[in-house]
Amino acid sequence: MCILSIDPSVQDFSLMTRTTYVEFNPSKSRAKLPDLFSRDYGQFLRGYVILQDPKNNQIQVSIEKNKDEIYFTRGWSRLRHFYGLIYGGWVTILYNSPVTIHIEVRSLTGHQVAYPHSDPPRRLMLIDQIGEDASNGLVPHFVAPTSFYHVLEKTLNTSDLESGVLKLFWSGFCENALPHKDTGITLMDWMGFTWKCHLQLQDNSCILYGEWKAMCEARNLTEGSVVKFGVTKPSNNILVHVKVSHFLGVRTTLVAPKTAGGYKAFYQVDHYYML
Incomplete structure (x- = not known):
């Protein structure tokens, strides 16, 4: 049956x-x-x-x-x-x-x-x-978009981190990518976490606040961190993707003399920005 x-x-x-x-x-x-x-x-x-x-x-x-x-x-x-x-x-x-x-x-x-x-x-x-x-493919992992209509790169300063307010120039990214009114904005970081923020327009700038500071603390952002913003629609985006340019560790092998005519290897670690 x-x-x-x-x-x-x-x-x-x-x-x-x-x-x-x-x-x-x-x-x-x-x-x-x-x-x-x-x-x-x-x-x-x-x-x-x-x-x-x-x-x-x-x-x-x-x-x-x-x-x-x-x-x-x-x-x-x-x-x-x-x-x-x-x-x-x-x-x-x-x-x-x-x-x-x-x-x-x-x-x-x-x-x-x-x-x-x-x-x-x-x-x-x-x-x-x-x-x-x-790594066996059972659990779907978050994959951030790789193609954006508009992008912005911002080097964070002390005020950006401690005040809980991110101030950006209106001309360019904000004008082209974001709504032209005060509204809610969602930031999605590179791990798929979302952070609720509010967009406020001022004279020649736009301000983001809300969970911005919580995101900075959770991701251990510090003064000098380079943050990239990207949107997937031509305009009026309320979802903004966020990525941080991490350090990329590169291990370089150097060779040094060793007794009895042999050699030994030691390593030097260099750091580069991954842009």
């Missing part, structure tokens, strides 16, 4: 077999998945998984296995601030695939949280990917 579809009367029961509940304790950086869920689906879970809420926000967390026990580890603690779970709460987990797990989040009192809403949705990816599971 071949069953082509699930009868509507038993669909809810089918979903229950893929659903479980996990306690969120704000004082702990990891959470243990229930044993029955781990028994049924642990074999399909790899090193990382994407938690996706009803507003399509995504949080990437790493998975650690210890015999028959499975834990959410790196990235799990982000739920505390992202959903306001200061005192703890409960996360309903619906297994969807080895890549994606759908979640619903409730506060300690049982009320469903107000999910952050943005366009595009927020993506909180892990900064580094280590191990086999990170």
